[in-house]
Amino acid sequence: DSGVTQTPKHLITATGQRVTLRCSPRSGDLSVYWYQQSLDQGLQFLIQYYNGEERAKGNILERFSAQQFPDLHSELNLSSLELGDSALYFCASTGDLTNYGYTFGSGTRLTVV
Amino acid sequence: EDQVTQSPEALRLQEGESSSLNCSYTVSGLRGLFWYRQDPGKGPEFLFTLYSAGEEKEKERLKATLTKKESFLHITAPKPEDSATYLCAVQAGGYSTLTFGKGTMLLVSP
Numbered sequence: 001d002s003g004v005t006q007t008p009k010h011l012i013t014a015t016g017q018r019v020t021l022r023c024s025p026r027s028g029d030l031s032v033y034w035y036q037q038s039l040d041q042g043l044q045f046l047i048q049y050y051n052g053e054e055r056a057k058g059n060i061l062e063r064f065s066a067q068q069f070p071d072l073h074s075e076l077n078l079s080s081l082e083l084g085d086s087a088l089y090f091c092a093s094t095g096d097l098t099n100y101g102y103t104f105g106s107g108t109r110l111t112v113v
Numbered sequence: 114e115d116q117v118t119q120s121p122e123a124l125r126l127q128e129g130e131s132s133s134l135n136c137s138y139t140v141s142g143l144r145g146l147f148w149y150r151q152d153p154g155k156g157p158e159f160l161f162t163l164y165s166a167g168e169e170k171e172k173e174r175l176k177a178t179l180t181k182k183e184s185f186l187h188i189t190a191p192k193p194e195d196s197a198t199y200l201c202a203v204q205a206g207g208y209s210t211l212t213f214g215k216g217t218m219l220l221v222s223p
Contacts, residue, residue, distance in 0.1 A: 002156065031209065042215035043157070043200065056210050090156055097209055101147050104156030 003027065003108050006091050006105035014113055021108045023091030025072055031055070032056040032074040033102060034066055038087040053104055081112045115140045115205050119214035126221050129190045131208050134217045136201030137183040147211060148177050149200040157200055191221045 003026035013019055015082035025032050034046040045058035049068035058068075063081075068074040079087060088109050116139045126132055138146065145164055149157035161170045163179040170177050174195060176187045186199055198218045202211040 002158075004156070010214070033210065035213075043202075043213040045210050045212070048210055056208060058210065092156075094209070097204070098145065098162065101149070101159035101162060102157075102211065106156050107154075109154075 002103050002105060004091060004093050004103050004105035006108050008108060009106065010109050010111075012111045012113060013081060015081055015083060017081050017112075018077065019081065019110065021076040021078070021089050021110075022093075023074045023076070023105060024095075025074070025091070025093030026095070026103050029093035029095045029103070031071065032068055032072070033092045033094075034060075034074070034076050035090045035092065036087050037088075037090060037107075043090070046076070078110070083112050086110055086112045115203055117201055117203055117212055117214035119199075119201050119217050121217060122215070123218040124220070126167055126188075126191055126219070128192055128221055128223050131191070133188070134186040134199055134219070135183060136186070138201075138203050138204035139182075140203050141210075142206050144196045144206070145204040145205060146179055146188055147202040147204070148175075148184070149202065151198045151200055151216070153213070160199075175195040188219070191219075193221050193223050195219065196221045 005024040012049045030051045033048045037043045046060040048056040067077045088107045090107045092104045120135045148160040151157040166181045173200045198216040200216045202213040
C-alpha cells in the first residue's frame with residue numbers, strides 16, 4: 001500500500017456518460033497530480049493541485065475537470081465520455097519530490113463502451 | 114516542449130544476463146531525472162532521482178547513470194522478479210510536474 005488511495009479500481013460506463021474518480025493523497029502531502037495512461041501515449045499529465053488550488057495544467061480536455069477539497073482529497077470528473085477516454089487514470093502525491101519522487105496510487109481503470 | 118524517449122520498447126533477457134535501458138531527453142533546464150518501475154495493473158513505483166551529469170545511484174541489481182543528454186538504467190544479473198516496465202521521467206524548469214517516457218517493458222526468463 002503506497003498510501004495514495006484511488007477509488008473505484010474499475011469503472012465501466014457508456015459513451016456520453018459522466019464519471020467521478022476519487023483520490024486521497026498520502027498523509028501530509030499537499031500536492032496531487034492526475035495522469036492518464038494509455039497503451040499508445042504512455043503516462044500523460046492532466047492537472048496538478050496544491051493545497052486546494054490548481055497549480056499546473058497539462059493536456060486535459062475541456063470535458064475533464066478536477067478539484068481538491070479542504071481535506072486534500074481530489075476528484076477528477078470526466079464527462080461526455082468517448083471510447084478514446086478508456087485508459088488507466090492515476091493519481092499521485094508528493095511531499096519531498098527531490099528525494100522520493102511522486103507516490104502513485106494503484107489507479108482507476110476506465111472502460112467506455 | 115520537453116521530450117523523453119526510451120529504448121528499447123521491449124527487452125527480453127535470460128536470468129543473469131546483464132543489460133542497459135536507455136532514456137534520452139530534451140528539456141529546458143533539467144531539474145531532475147526520475148526512474149520508476151511499474152508492474153502490470155499497478156501504479157509506478159519510485160526508484161531513483163538523478164540531478165547532474167556524472168551522478169550515479171544504485172539499488173540492489175539496478176544502477177542509474179546520467180549524462181547531459183541521456184540516462185541509463187543498468188541491470189546486473191537480473192532475476193525473473195525484475196520483470197516490469199521501467200519508466201523514465203524528467204522535471205524541468207520551475208515546475209514540479211514530470212514528463213514521462215513510454216517505458217521499456219523488461220521480461221527476464223528463468
